Amino acid sequence: MRKSLIIVIISFIIVVLLVNQFVDAPIFDDPKDKLEFVIKEKRNDRLDLIYLDILTKDSLNIDYHYGFITSNFSMAPAYRIIDEKDITDIYWNYTDSDDKLESDIGFYSLGLIASMNNDRDKALFYFTLVTNDKLKYLNNSIGRVYDESKNYEEAEKYYYKAIENNGNLEGAYSNLISLYYSQQRFDELYTLLKDRKARKYFPSQIKRSMFLSNFNLLGYFESVIGHTYQNQNLVGFLGALLVMLSWFFYLRRIDIYEPEKWKYLLLTFLLGIVFSEFTFLLSDLNSMFTGFNLNGGVLNDLLYCIIGIGVIEELVKIIPVLLILKYTKAINEPVDYLIYGSISALGFAFSENLLYFNNYGPQIIMGRALTAVVFHMFLTSLAAYGLMLSKYNASKGFLGDFLKYFLIAAIIHGLYDFWLINQSVSQFALFSVIILIFCFSFYNTLFSNALSNSEFYDEHIHLNRKKLQNYLIYTLSLVLMFQYLAISFKFGHEEGWISLRSSLVSGSYLIIFITANLGTINIKHRKWNPLQLKLPKFFLKLEHDPNDVIHEKFEIEAISSNKDLKxxxxxxxxxxxxxxxxxxxxWYLFELENKKEILDFCGSHILIRAKDLSRPIKTEEKNEIAVFVFLSEDKIYAEEKLREDFLFKGWAKIS
Structure with a gap:
């Protein structure tokens, strides 16, 4: 294990050095290009500074004045580059210009400043001094002032005027939609939604609600799919793909007795993606018919997180498993329930990750890979565990076992989300971390029980836990490296290093923690371990399992001076x-790489055992062993082996 960690550390050092040497932050000759880049990438850069830089070269473009004022006044006064008095003086100077456009920009900007200070009368006064009533942003800003004054009729009139003049379309449509929705003018809202020009400005939730309430299922699912997959970027897609593949092949590695066919795994994954979209449908139906939503209340939000989030999401994730179980014969051993449950959850998480990575950028790739994705896999596996118990360890029948574990999964899901969502209890968000930590331990137990009770159990097939741990360390570290490279190539090596440094604090230990728990599955034939609260493993230390050395390669040299050993x-x-x-x-059967032609005994295979039985043979250690040779080759694979069939030749060392 130390070797794996050393390889990862050295790899990161090399990559960081290369990135620092050859990757620079993007350079923009034109501040307009920088502005476009910052807005597109949803960066937290100081937009006011960029706008100010542009205005020094292009002072008669209303777009940049609007952007400068709104970005400047969105910050606390202490962080503003120019205080309000100086900005006001600048725009008063604009109003003195003989140029009508410059004068209009001055009066409009003074009105915009007043409106952002909630001085509505002054704002309207300045707006009326603008001579060009088709000036972009003007009519929407007037409408907004009337809207805030609860003069909705005038507000609506000016929003439509802004639209007719092709002014600030995004602002006008967004404000008009909000006005109709708040006043429950749903017929007018739906009419507006039919306008393709207006549709792109609708918030996803309102758009879905309108389509659903008017039974326009085609429009509804078009909206749902567009919300998830529209405007995807390559980095987000590759990040979601890498995370999915990392866990997909982990599941393949632990399915050791009767590996699943690829076609069923891929089908389940695709079904997981498809049914993930039904989360929106069930949530919207719940909101429409019950009005049950988050409202900030502690009890309300707790129940909503369990029912409105936990039950709904666990339901859509378990459906693909039920379909595979019903219409195929693929699920034919206990671990299959967990494999297909986890694969379905991976499909759900893949779709969810596309949405998150597109909205929040590559900075969250590692966090999602180590928390949300594993959490989804565990919860669906827990529900599937109930299905498994109903067949292999039935105590309450199909519905009893399945419903019990399904509801437990939904409750755990809801509790995890509750501490993160409700602002009143946000100071206790550590509880979500604790829940997640214990879930890793439970996930281990689920797989241990399922594999231990497989009807395909074969004592000659072993799960190499060392290789499993190495796999997790390498692949999860690769995800972290991908995030670092994605940020570095997009924003420069300094941004990449800042991200990597912050991720190393929590991410590196989470990798070790996950590896310690999900890489140490113990298989004990016919044993069922109870699902109970116990401390998870916090360190990379494997409890000794004699099977861990199987399939491992060693170098061997003689200790004894025996001529046959030589x-x-x-x-x-x-x-x-x-x-x-x-x-x-x-005892272990050991196959020699360089086979010897020896007359007295077999020179291709030997039997070995630890010299000191209290110090068993382990990987990555120097082990002293006793060496025994076969007197004839027919004894090598004989089912029954007796001590008198072999000769002791002396002591050796393997490492």
Missing amino acids: KLFPNKGQVIGRVTVSGNSD
């Missing part, structure tokens, strides 16, 4: 299985 060693080879000799199971 013929065999030094050599390399691989432990190919654990064998029982005269009732003792501490």
